[in-house]
Amino acid sequence: MSDGARSLVEAPSARRLPPVDHVALASIALVVVGGIYFAAHLPARPSVAPSAGLLAGAVALLLANLVMLSRIRPFAWRLFRRVAGWALLAYALIAGMLELVFILDQTRGFALLLLTLMLVVFAVDIPVLFAFSVARYQPVDERLPA
Amino acid sequence: MERPVSAELGPGLTARLPPATRTGASSIQVVPLRGLPVVAVVLVLLVVTLVGNWLWALDFFHVVGGGLWTGVDLFVGFVIGPILGRLPTAARAEFSARFMPKMVLLMPTLVIMTLASGWQLARHVGTLAAASPAHPWVVASLIVVGVLAVVAIGILEPANLAVLFEMRKPRPDGELIARLMHRFVYTAGITGAMQLATLVIMTRIAVL
Numbered sequence: 001m002s003d004g005a006r007s008l009v010e011a012p013s014a015r016r017l018p019p020v021d022h023v024a025l026a027s028i029a030l031v032v033v034g035g036i037y038f039a040a041h042l043p044a045r046p047s048v049a050p051s052a053g054l055l056a057g058a059v060a061l062l063l064a065n066l067v068m069l070s071r072i073r074p075f076a077w078r079l080f081r082r083v084a085g086w087a088l089l090a091y092a093l094i095a096g097m098l099e100l101v102f103i104l105d106q107t108r109g110f111a112l113l114l115l116t117l118m119l120v121v122f123a124v125d126i127p128v129l130f131a132f133s134v135a136r137y138q139p140v141d142e143r144l145p146a
Numbered sequence: 147m148e149r150p151v152s153a154e155l156g157p158g159l160t161a162r163l164p165p166a167t168r169t170g171a172s173s174i175q176v177v178p179l180r181g182l183p184v185v186a187v188v189l190v191l192l193v194v195t196l197v198g199n200w201l202w203a204l205d206f207f208h209v210v211g212g213g214l215w216t217g218v219d220l221f222v223g224f225v226i227g228p229i230l231g232r233l234p235t236a237a238r239a240e241f242s243a244r245f246m247p248k249m250v251l252l253m254p255t256l257v258i259m260t261l262a263s264g265w266q267l268a269r270h271v272g273t274l275a276a277a278s279p280a281h282p283w284v285v286a287s288l289i290v291v292g293v294l295a296v297v298a299i300g301i302l303e304p305a306n307l308a309v310l311f312e313m314r315k316p317r318p319d320g321e322l323i324a325r326l327m328h329r330f331v332y333t334a335g336i337t338g339a340m341q342l343a344t345l346v347i348m349t350r351i352a353v354l
Contacts, residue, residue: 021304025296032295036292043269043275090254097258104199105266129299130303130304133305
């Protein structure tokens with residue numbers, strides 16, 4: 001283990017990392033605002049531009065976050081993957097239930113696609129946020145993301 | 147029976163933590179496994195209710211889930227929180243190690259119960275339609291839920307998980323735990339205001 005990595009094992013909380021948590025929070029906020037705008041206009045056909053724009057912003061932030069994450073080395077990747085995996089399972093279940101509600105309510109076509117994509121971004125953002133928030137304070141294991 | 151033991155909580159801080167922390171490979175369960183079957187039963191019943199679209203069952207899930215969500219949020223924010231804030235670090239850590247894992251299971255379950263049944267209920271009784279006099283109140287409730295979701299998922303739950311994992315270390319960092327726990331204090335006002343707004347909105351919708 002390198003000297004730098006050894007110091008991170010001893011004091012991981014002192015380390016400066018990219019703002020993955022803040023970016024994830026911003027992405028979640030965009031999805032939530034887009035979802036509220038869209039849901040507030042259902043069952044009528046709302047203008048898709050505001051929600052689509054907010055979704056595009058959320059996707060861009062999510063992708064930027066994944067790039068920032070992939071550049072963090074060393075990091076507690078094993079724990080990150082464990083937390084992210086379980087959180088993804090839980091929030092995929094939650095997103096799936098909301099998707100079921102939209103389908104049961106006869107939401108179809110582009111509206112359903114938009115809401116589905118929002119739920120997907122939501123269900124990916126949260127595991128990234130949770131896993132990063134936990135792993136950042138844990139000793140690094142120097143394993144690179146798969 | 148669990149007996150507390152002393153564990154060092156970083157520079158200058160000593161706290162009595164659950165025995166799990168003594169071993170290093172901690173047995174503090176981040177997700178209480180015994181609660182998972184209960185959650186599974188609730189979710190299955192919720193799906194059956196959604197598919198069946200039964201008015202009473204939708205109302206039941208929405209009222210029970212929403213009532214507990216609001217009650218727990220207000221009770222934790224304004225009763226438990228201030229008491230916890232005045233306790234010694236050791237007692238706070240001891241309480242949190244047992245309390246927070248339960249919240250990891252309880253709150254998402256209550257939230258999905260309330261939201262899924264509430265949406266279906268609004269469609270069922272017609273309050274989601276723009277022509278309904280309750281529509282503005284329903285939109286207001288969506289905004290309130292949005293704020294609550296961002297605070298809970300984006301700020302509180304990451305801190306909750308980080309604290310639980312920190313407590314599993316052989317030598318937890320007390321200063322880090324205290325810093326993360328402050329988020330609950332900062333956001334208690336926002337959460338409280340949103341939950342009071344929820345009570346106003348829901349009682350208004352009920353009489354329209």
